Amino acid sequence: MLLTALTPLTASAVEPAGERELTAKADSFVRGQMKRAGAPGLAYSVIRGDDVVHRRTWGRDGRGEPVTSRTPFLVGSLAKPVTALAVMRQVEAGEVELDEPVRRHLPWFRPKGEGEKPVTVRQLLNQSSGLSERDGITRADRFDNEPGGVRRLARELAGVTLSAPPGERHEYSNANYMLLGALLEEVTGRPFGEQLRKDVLGPLGMKGAITDSGGAERRGLPPGYRFFFGQPRSFASDFDTSGVPYGYLGASPEDMSAFAAAQLKGARGDAGGLLSPAGFREMHKGTISVHDRHRYGLGWRDDELEDPSARMVWHSGATPGYHGIVVLVPERNLAVVVQHNAFAKNKENLLNNTAFGAAGILLGGEPRQVDEDGWLTWALVVLGVVAVALAAVVGWSGFRVVRPRVRSRGGQRRAPGRAMVGGVAAVTGCLLAASVACFVLPERMGVTLREVLLFAPDMGRLLVAVAGLGVLLAVLRIVVTVRTVLALRRAGRPVPEPERGLVAAPTAR
Structure with a gap:
């Protein structure tokens, strides 16, 4: 070295x-x-x-x-x-x-x-x-x-x-x-x-x-x-x-x-x-x-x-x-x-x-040429891409809070149970991403998030951004899932028949 x-x-x-x-x-x-x-x-x-x-x-x-x-x-x-x-x-x-x-x-x-x-x-x-x-x-x-x-x-x-x-x-x-x-x-x-x-x-x-x-x-x-x-x-x-x-x-x-x-x-x-x-x-x-x-x-x-x-x-x-x-x-x-x-x-x-x-x-010799390590650049790129992707999904989830999706892409009505399972999986994934950013990645580097923020503020802030977006997305996914399940249940209820005598029968021509 x-x-x-x-x-x-x-x-x-x-x-x-x-x-x-x-x-x-x-x-x-x-x-x-x-x-x-x-x-x-x-x-x-x-x-x-x-x-x-x-x-x-x-x-x-x-x-x-x-x-x-x-x-x-x-x-x-x-x-x-x-x-x-x-x-x-x-x-x-x-x-x-x-x-x-x-x-x-x-x-x-x-x-x-x-x-x-x-x-x-x-x-x-x-x-x-x-x-x-x-x-x-x-x-x-x-x-x-x-x-x-x-x-x-x-x-x-x-x-x-x-x-x-x-x-x-x-x-x-x-x-x-x-x-x-x-x-x-x-x-x-x-x-x-x-x-x-x-x-x-x-x-x-x-x-x-x-x-x-x-x-x-x-x-x-x-x-x-x-x-x-x-x-x-x-x-x-x-x-x-x-x-x-x-x-x-x-x-x-x-x-x-x-x-x-x-x-x-x-x-x-x-x-x-x-x-x-x-x-x-x-x-x-x-x-x-x-x-x-x-x-x-x-x-x-x-x-x-x-x-x-x-x-x-x-x-x-x-x-x-x-x-x-x-x-x-x-x-x-x-x-x-x-x-x-x-x-x-x-x-x-x-x-x-x-x-x-x-x-x-x-001493009369020649110095070795040493370059800076490239790992930080790659880490910043990867974390930046993840942060942008999470931000996009947060925006889409915000839209779905207002307009829950009750039908699948094929036009079939979704089952409430499947919507619930999908929502739980999404929330779990979001919280897992936040945990990885806050704890797992710093731990793998042998430091804490506090130390990352002190010595590598760009990486530290991206980790905080990923963690924050992950938690925000988890909250939005909970809201989306609840609203979707409620909308599916309302859509799946039978429409009550009108009482006899209240609606006139059509006249034959």
Whole structure:
């Protein structure tokens, strides 16, 4: 999936002039990717060693202002390696042990299916706890900005049923980091955002980072962009303080560059006491298989290029309206940070490939070409056709409410019983279509209708339209069926004969 077509050069083979050429080529690639993705704004940084050696910003934010190196973005799941670093700080301080049960700090966490081996802190970090992806999705994006939101959210997982025994397999879930946020609050005795600023963001120089709704307002977090039938539309989402541990951290390009530089320095043993070199290496090292050569470490993804000396450590993330990715190549002392102010699920691979491709170019290789997934376009077409068809049937049914059909197409009078059966079948079909739109299709995608509306508003609104038309049609079909059955019964009654003597017999001629 990543950069399998690279031919990396050694550091000594890249002269300053050649480096300028590679940087210009990377700029052109990133700019082209921005256009292909339809993102209104983008920030892009290159870090070599301790320094940001190159930074470019293009486009405008959700308020129409030019994107700069200080423009705040939401970073999505890039919050996870930040949270993981905060946990590792507590591990090295002796307050937390990686292989101790989570319930030692959160005694209320008693998931079903733990068995003899309880969920450990390490398993939360490397996403092998057995908490399902859906456990995280159904609890994400609560936009809870009241005090105690991090703990409130985590406590909803107290008795959840695990999808697999702890440690058995990798399953990516926001739920793991919801619990880690609550664990850090318990250990430090401070709100998560306050603790994060003191122990991680402050020491790293991430002065513009946002950890609560007040900070988002002070920093002027602009709206991001979602896509509506292929066109970016500004979306002013609320901040979610309860979601900072897993995805609602805010940070500028300067902040994320400082974070990426600290990862490179930490792996070399020069992180200024923030964490030991062994601690950084343990975070970066993938220990749980995701697929092929892709492994998950403690808050980071660990991949390999074809050349085994060109190892890549990375993580990406998204919220409604924002996307970000950090790519580290520790052995080459290189990092690339890309932040977009737009996101759509079908564009995720394309957005991620912006950073993968730029890193590959800077290593002297060629980027892979990745297109956006076409499934959303087809889904929109199918749902649109279904919605139009339902709307047409709703119109016809409205006409039949006024004029019920009492005869079949052959001119024969219909039987009331058959009309009743047909009506019940039609109502059942309509309600089934509404249920599929509201529940079954989102469930098959691993999300809820609420999440579809947040991340794919065009699909979400079509699903709502199909469901609403299905329910409306069911109501109309009930009315049509009742009126038709009553009309058939009236039409089938015998006409009473006139009483004798009241009508004169015809006169013979």
